Amino acid sequence: MTSAEQFIAVVDDDILVLRALQRLLLAWSHRVHTFENAKSFLASLQYERPECLIVDLHMPEMDGLELQRHLKQSGVDIPTIVITAEAQGDTSQRCKSAGAVALLTKPLEDRSLLAAIDAARQHRN
Numbered sequence: 001m002t003s004a005e006q007f008i009a010v011v012d013d014d015i016l017v018l019r020a021l022q023r024l025l026l027a028w029s030h031r032v033h034t035f036e037n038a039k040s041f042l043a044s045l046q047y048e049r050p051e052c053l054i055v056d057l058h059m060p061e062m063d064g065l066e067l068q069r070h071l072k073q074s075g076v077d078i079p080t081i082v083i084t085a086e087a088q089g090d091t092s093q094r095c096k097s098a099g100a101v102a103l104l105t106k107p108l109e110d111r112s113l114l115a116a117i118d119a120a121r122q123h124r125n
Contacts, residue, residue: 007031008117009050011041011067012083013059017106021054024110030117038062042070050078052120054113057084057091057103068098079120083108 008030010021018034025032033050035041037059055064062070064082071078082095085106095103101123102116 005048006051007033007048008052008054009033009035009041009044009078010054011035011038011059011064012054012056013037014056017056017083021108024113028114038064038067038070041067045076049076052117053078053080055080055082057082057095058086065094065098068095068100072099079123081113081116081120 008025010018010025010032012018012021012034013036015036018036022032022034033044035044038055039061041053041055055067057064064080064084068080068082071080079101080099081102081104082100083104083106084091087103087105092103101120104112104116
């Protein structure tokens with residue numbers, strides 16, 4: 001996969017968050033694909049895989065941790081950044097145990113997100 005084909009996937013059931021992250025990532029010159037649920041993201045994997053995944057922790061049907069577990073069980077290794085509006089007690093540990101590169105709390109800080117994306121890219125290499 002050439003660098004021109006690389007992209008960041010964002011999965012969040014909140015359309016406003018998707019749009020905001022898309023604008024932010026585009027402003028940083030990243031190619032980005034957005035998905036409103038885990039099912040549509042999983043369906044897209046047959047066509048191309050992202051270099052990094054940003055996924056909301058709390059979503060209906062399949063949440064961010066379930067998506068991470070599914071990918072891992074399927075042998076799909078995509079560095080993942082989990083985002084959430086509410087991080088409770090052991091949330092960070094559960095995300096790290098599932099393989100997340102980072103857990104970020106909404107509203108996201110630009111620098112923290114950029115640092116997490118850089119860490120995800122290092123994880124991939």
